Structures are given as structure tokens and as C-alpha cells.
Amino acid sequence: MLAAVQKNATRGDPRSVVKAIDQFCRQKEWAMNVGDEKGCILDSVVTEVNPATVLELGTYCGYSTVRIASLLPSNAKLITLEFNPDYAAIARQVIAWAGLEDKVQLVEGASGDWIPKMKEKFGIETFDLVFLDHWKDRYLPDTKLMEECGLLRKGSILLADNVICPGTPDYLEYIRNSPRYKSQYFKSHLEYTKVEDGLEKSVFLG
Ligand SMILES: C[C@H](C[C@H]1O[C@@H](n2cnc3c(N)ncnc32)[C@H](O)[C@@H]1O)NC(=O)c1cc(-c2ccc(F)cc2)cc(O)c1O
């Protein structure tokens, strides 16, 4: 995938990096990026929220990191957590090829360990937008952890990938029934396939 980016994408041009990865995943080898179809929904939410602070859980190879960072205002900050060092190493190079290193802080480690340290380590008060795309059984515990750490403010947006496939039933049950959130489901398909999947967008009501 990285070779395809370096061969087919223009340095400093995030859209060409996104296009090169999508082309590779459609023509050569499936990979678990959010993909082009759900990626458009992600883009519209990022544009609507226009966040100053973003947290991404599960960087993988940096595809959604590049999509998000390319839409952020100049002073905005995106912190992305990835605990697999091999994926993190690839993601760093993908983000660099897109020329987005200044907007992105890739942190290697587990979300459960790093969420409690966001304030002290990165001077983050609250996140305007959180993109959940890591282990599907971590969405709920990490959301509760973010609440407990005071990282969500009235109006913070949670956007969760894969709520249908592979599925995050406990997260959906919680977030759709909690009086502290207002949720909306965006029906789509699993990246590069015809299988149903979707994104769940939830506003924290405080
Ligand atoms: C979980 C992965 C994404 C990445 O998340 C990192 N990660 C994990 N837990 C943590 C943590 N606690 N902290 C930090 N990073 C963390 C990991 O190392 C992966 O690189 N994503 C998926 O598994 C995923 C899978 C599918 C999928 C769908 C149908 C199939 F038949 C097969 C696979 C689709 C998707 O769209 C995904 O997103």
C-alpha cells in the first residue's frame, strides 16, 4: 500500500494519497481503511464540525488520518492512537507523503492507556470530534473513559466506524439509549464491498 502511495500519489497532495490507497484496495488487495464511500460521510462530518481538536482511535495505515487532517483549519490538531508499531510506521510515512505531519500527532500505544493522559501530555482540554475506528469492543469502554476524563464537552461529536460490520453492539446499545447523547446512523457499505456497514454520529449533550 505504501509503495502504491509513493508510486502513484503526489507528495504534499492528500487527495492523491487517498485516491492511490483506494485504487490499491479496489484493484490489488482489500484493507480495512474506512474507504471512499464511508470516507465521504467522514469528510462531510469533519467539514460540518470544523474541529480545532480531533482524536482518532485506530490509525491503521493513516488513510482516515489523511482524510481528516486535509480538511482541518490551520491551527487545528489531530491526535491519532495506534498500538501496532508496524502499522504506525506505515502510517507515519503515508501522513508525511501527504505533507500533513504538522497537523497530526501519531501516538503509539493503546487508547486505554493514553486517553487518561491527554490533558497532561498534550494540553488537550476537550475534543471537538472523536473518530472511533479501533478494536470494536473498545468503543464502549473508551467512550466511558473519555466521559470520566472530562474529554467531552457539550456538543462534542463521536463518529464511529463499523457499527454494523464487524459491528459494535454494546456501543450502539449504550449510545442510542443514553440521555447524554443524540445519535444518527449513516447507512453505507463495508469499505470496497457491497456488504452493509455504517457510521454512527453522536453528539454529547453534556
Ligand atoms: C482495529 C482496526 C484498526 C486499527 O486499530 C488498532 N487498534 C486496535 N485497538 C487499539 C487500541 N486500543 N488503541 C490503539 N489502536 C488500536 C489496530 O492495531 C488496527 O491498526 N480495525 C479493524 O479491525 C477493522 C476491521 C474491519 C473488518 C471488516 C470485515 C472483515 F471481514 C474483517 C475486518 C473493518 C474495519 O473498518 C476496521 O476498522
Ligand SMILES: [Mg+2]
Ligand atoms: Mg473501520
